[in-house]
Amino acid sequence: MITVEEYLDATGRALTGMAGIVAGLGDELANTRPPVQGASSPYALLTHCLGVAGYWAGALVAGRAVERDRDAEFTSAGPVAPLLERVDAARRQLAEDARGADFAGPLRAAPDPGFLGPAGIATQGAALLHVYEELTQHHGQMEILRDLLRPQRPVDTARLRSGTGVKWGSLGPDTLGAWVADMDLGVAPPIRRALLDAVDREDFGYPHWPAGDPVPAAFEAWMARRHGWTPAGDRTRVFTDVLQILQVTLEHATRPGDGVAIHVPAYPPFLESIRRAGRRIVALAPDRVPDTVDARLLVLVNPHNPTGRVFRRGELEGLLALAERHDLTVLADEIHADLVYAPHAHLPFAALGPEAARRTVTATSATKAFNLAGLRCAVAHVGPAALRASLDALPIDYFGTPSTLSRLATVAAWRDGAAWLERLRATLAANRAAVAGWAAGLGLAHTPPEGTYLAWLGGVPGPLPAQRLERTARVRLSEGADFSRGTGVDTEGFVRLNFATGPAVLAEILERLTPALAR
Incomplete structure (x- = not known):
């Protein structure tokens, strides 16, 4: 049982929060339907x-005559x-109505069935x-509307350079x-709210999850909703990153000297991890x-990283048949x-199918997708x-534990981040098209990626072209040779370009690279 003042604090916070969102959006966006x-x-x-507060508290509790057109509320604009100003007045009126209410007393009028309140x-x-x-x-709905409507803020490279991230922090001041x-x-925004809420609570102690670690359930629900696959509930393990999952799989599914088949070009840390183990x-x-x-x-x-290929069902079935013939464990990153x-x-x-599920470690x-590396x-x-069985036989502390904050962020992403992700994908799709048009104009070897935010560009002249382009164009790209080093596959003359940035920054990146590549 809460007091009247506690009730007014909660309802006042909700009204103030919604009013703040509407004010922040301004006249145009506040009147826009996503x-x-x-x-x-x-x-x-x-x-x-x-309208809800005016009718249910004003008419039914306080007994005032209230005119209400519920349908018009949902189409209103202005x-x-x-x-x-109406919100301020409504907050004051709700306080007066609640303080004067007889909580156990009968309603002052019968609820209008057209207003869709709860029965009884x-x-x-x-x-x-x-x-x-x-x-x-x-x-809560208003927060979602805000996230759908609020324009993406411009990328601030000064802010990025001032942080701890290697992508910008390791660069010279004039390099992109x-x-x-x-x-x-x-x-x-749901990730930001989850993290800031934990900070506000100063919630940094040893974690306690009464219902169990929330990450596996969030992963399983996300995969079912997003990709139509329902993982088995007892097979999900939490690690720090995918590279750790590869290392653990190498140690427990293979022996020194065994072959590890991987499509090359390949993510360089994967190649190094296989070699170090x-x-x-075995390059595919x-x-x-x-x-x-x-x-x-x-x-x-x-x-695939770095080419951006998305494997078709027929290709995956061919790889499954290969795995069956040779009894391979499959690590699907x-x-x-x-x-x-x-x-x-x-x-x-x-x-x-069951055979694929039986031999596959799915790492993700x-x-x-949510920028949380x-x-x-x-x-x-x-x-x-x-x-x-091999993993479960190891001491519980063998693998370490991701932090509470990393778990909260991951759960928020998979439970509440879908709307933001769709806006992000639209931005990336536009950037992808810009890179494709630019590369075609320069005659570079490039197939627009079917997935990822990475462009694999070939036909770049000279040895170590990424290093040359950083010196001459002041843009740091990834060196193509690093994606095949020690495999016998030649990726010299390639660079990888990350286009997951703001359109203005991407335009400057491409503008800087153009004269250096056109020589």
């Missing part, structure tokens, strides 16, 4: 909340300033509770970063399935799965029973 089925404009949603409300206290529920629920696979496009790299072409392979482990990076461009679609390797993270949290869905 492209989501059934959504109202923020102005209309706040107008509806005033300047923000007068609406904010008979007391003034129940009517006020309905107002509270409506305001707090719509406050388009190399390591971080984004410059911020994070989803004393295993042999990204566009061809071999008939045979001398390996114990297949590392499948899909979508699907960290870029949420960054696939239409008409392509990501198909999890383990979703091919929210870090690429520095927070360090990844998951592995471990299909092979022998590998699960």
Whole structure:
């Protein structure tokens, strides 16, 4: 049971929060309906909340005559300033109505069935509770509307240089970063809120999850909603990053000297990790399935880094047949799965069927799609029973533990970040098209990536072209030779360009590179 003042504090916070969002959006955006089925404009949603408070507290609790057109509330529009004045007046009136209410007393009028309130409300206290529920629920909806409508802030390279991120922090003051696979496009508001809430609570002690670690459940629900694959609930393990998952899989599924098949060009830290583990790299072409392979482990990076290829079902089925013939464990690195461009679609390797699920370790993270690399949290869905048993036999502290903040951010991304992700994907798609047109104009070898925010560019003259371009154009790219070093595959003359930045920064990057590449 809460007091009247506690009730007014909660409802006042909801009204103030919604009014603040509407004020921040301004007249144009506050009157805009986002492209989501059934959504109202923020102005209309706040107008509806005033209608709820006015009718349920004013008419049914205080007994005032209240004229209300509920349908018109959801189509209302107008300047923000007068609406904010109405919010102030409504907050004062709600306080007066609540303080004068007889919580156990009967309603002053029968609820209008057209106003869609809960059935069975008979007391003034129940009517006020309905107002509270409506305001707090719509406050959450208002935050979503704001996130859908608020324009993406311009990329501030000075801010990026001042932080701890290597992408910009390691550069000279006149050099632009388009190399390591971080984004410059911020994070989803639900992630920011989850982290700031933990900071406000100073919640940095040893974690306690009464219902269990929330990351596996968030991962499993995300994969089911997003990719049509429902992972088995008892096979998900939490790690710090995908590279750790590769290292652990190497140690427990192969022996020194065993072959590890991987499509080359390949993410350089993967190549180095395989070599450091004393295993042999068996290079595969990204566009061809071999008939045979001398390996114990297949590392499948899909979508592929650095080429951006999204493997088709037929190719995945061919790789599964290869794995069956040679009894390979498959490590499916699907960290870029949420960054696939239409008409392509990501198909999890383990979703091919029971045989695929039985031999596949699916490794992924929210870090690429939601820009969280520095927070360090990844998951592995471990299909092979022998590998699960081997991991479970190790001491519980052997693998370390991702932080509370990294877990909170990951859960917020997978539970509440879908709307932000769609806006991000639209930005990346536009940047991808800009890079493709630019590369075609210069005659570079380039196939627009089907997934990722990485452009693989060939035909760049001279040895170590990324180093030359950093000196001459003051843009840092990733060196193509690093993606095949020690494999026997030649990727000299290639560079990798990260286009996950603001359109203005990307335009400057391409403008700087143009004269250096046109020589």
